[in-house]
Amino acid sequence: MKRFIAAFLLATPLAIATDTLLPLANAGFEDGLSGWTLSPGAPAEAVPEAASLGALGLRVKTGSDFQISSTPLPVQPGETYAVEFWSTGSKEESGRVAVKMIFKDASGSTLKPAMGKIRKWPAGSTSAGPFWENSILAAAAPENAASLSIQIIPAANSDPGTAMLDDFMVKKLGEIVPMQRDADGAAPIPPADPARLALLEKEIADNPHRGKSAPRIVLKLDDFGPRNGNVHPKWIKVAQYAKEKNIPVTFGIVAKGLEEDAPAFFQWTKERNAAGEIEFWNHGYDHAEGPNAEGKKVQEFNGTGFDHQKAHMADANRLAREKLGFPFISFGAPFNATDANTVKVLEESPDIKVWMYGNGKQPAGKKVLSRCYAVTIESPTFIPNYADFLEGYAHNRGAEYFVMQGHPTHWNDDRWNQFIKIVEFLVAQKAEFVKASDFASK
Ligand SMILES: [Zn+2]
Structure with a gap:
């Protein structure tokens, strides 16, 4: 398990949290759909066109009923968990899907998420594009919660189209520590994780423009x-x-x-x-x-x-x-x-x-x-x-x-x-x- 520092700027300016990245199975769809459970006939595939990082991402056709679930992760009641993911629409026919955090007890019953330590919702919908955007969901594991999984379902407001999702991350949020302001009273640059920067720089060097022109x-x-x-x-x-x-x-x-x-x-x-x-x-x-x-x-x-x-x-x-x-x-x-x-x-x-x-x-x-x-x-x-x-x-x-x-x-x-x-x-x-x-x- 990897520990790193991340900034939760949107939620708590001037605060840093020491978070624990949880080992979500096949979080970036690099192994196709393994680790994810699809309802019968769910219109979803792991394809190169839906890759944001790496070689593959998840492409979902919207407009019909379906459910896609991640492998559950164990959780501790009272702790706050965040789910991050990247999403976009397709150029031709953008659609949206909803992404939800699902907490269950040991017997498999679904529980209502509790209020977490950052102000985020436990559910959200994907970006319609044209760019890849990052979404953050968060909630605390409620009393008796044993597991957390990610569920992808049709969005209430979506036209028939295509949604693409990639690069999920699940984190257990650590203590949120207020950052000091600079001597001149300005907010400082949020701290960066050197290992993450190195990974991204390598990813970009390996495939700078995905076969297109430089931007x-x-x-x-x-x-x-x-x-x-x-x-x-x-x-x-x-x-x-x-x-x-x-x-x-x-x-x-x-x-x-x-x-x-x-x-x-x-x-x-x-x-x-x-x-x-x-x-x-x-x-x-x-x-x-x-x-x-x-x-x-x-x-x-x-x-x-x-x-x-x-x-x-x-x-x-x-x-x-x-x-x-x-x-x-x-x-x-x-x-x-x-x-x-x-x-x-x-x-x-x-x-x-x-x-x-x-x-x-x-x-x-x-x-x-x-x-x-x-x-x-x-x-x-x-x-x-x-x-x-x-x-x-x-x-x-x-x-x-x-x-x-x-x-x-x-x-x-x-x-x-x-x-x-x-x-x-x-x-x-x-x-x-x-x-x-x-x-x-x-
Ligand atoms: Zn202005």
Whole structure:
């Protein structure tokens, strides 16, 4: 049994847990379906197309009734267990399945899971794609529990389609220890497990792109604007580094800043744009979030109504043309929060050709660049995290592109070093760094 340190960031920021990995039989489907029990006729196979790590993964056709169960693992009542897995849909016909933690007593009766020490549900559904995403379920073993198994069943909300699952892990969670903040009050980089990093680096080296091209990478850096009329030194640092590496970057402008009297900022921005080094894109007009008249929390492009969104989109696009002398080509909403009105507004915004993290089902006539939550710069937000990036990247080899989000003004030296590590890894993978606007149909 292997012991290692893992960070449970989503559940408990600034805490680390010493966990025990449990020996789940054939957790990555490398031995086909052995170790898993299928109901008769269950539409499931272990196939290479469903591999996220390794050579095989589980492909399930949705739309009929079935049940797939793992080999049970012994548990101790009161202890918290977590189940992690990776999943995606198929490009052609995405479906979803549900994954549940099943606790049983010694006589084989199913028990209700108890509340665990991290805030997660004991059941969840798979990602519909297009990327592989990580899910974490957790619960405490209830009184009299003797075993835990994983059950895969149809999801309540799934259309007929295909779901793919791989790389299950079951952990018994250890004590959760709060992490110390840095001297400057910043949250530190979550600790990484060196053995896990080595395993992932080897996995990637053995099969870098799963027979596809190296991915295209958009570095989507948010919240650019003038500070005291000039460019914040942390943005200049990114620009200089990117130029040194000869890679383009993209900076999202909150357009209200363009109303300021900031000649030095305007000159810097125009020069970088003219040199083709940086794409500046529409990141809203005011980036506001707050309660509306009914007290409901809304964001600039979510819940604010058509007229509000129309005006903010138009003002931002106009300010770019007026103050910078070029149009915004790409849009990425503040908080990545949009609604049906955003689709209508975008349909009426001819400047915008590319919608980052947009609505793939209602693209508003734009090229939508989808979000891969697992492959990004920051995890959690504001903290560049090479280990989490590498985990996501390994599981998503073969993807056409990744649009990776970051917020450079939040990066201290430690965080900067993680960002550099991520970029240099991607350079070594021969990834092609591009602008979002490079995806616009010309
Ligand atoms: Zn933002």
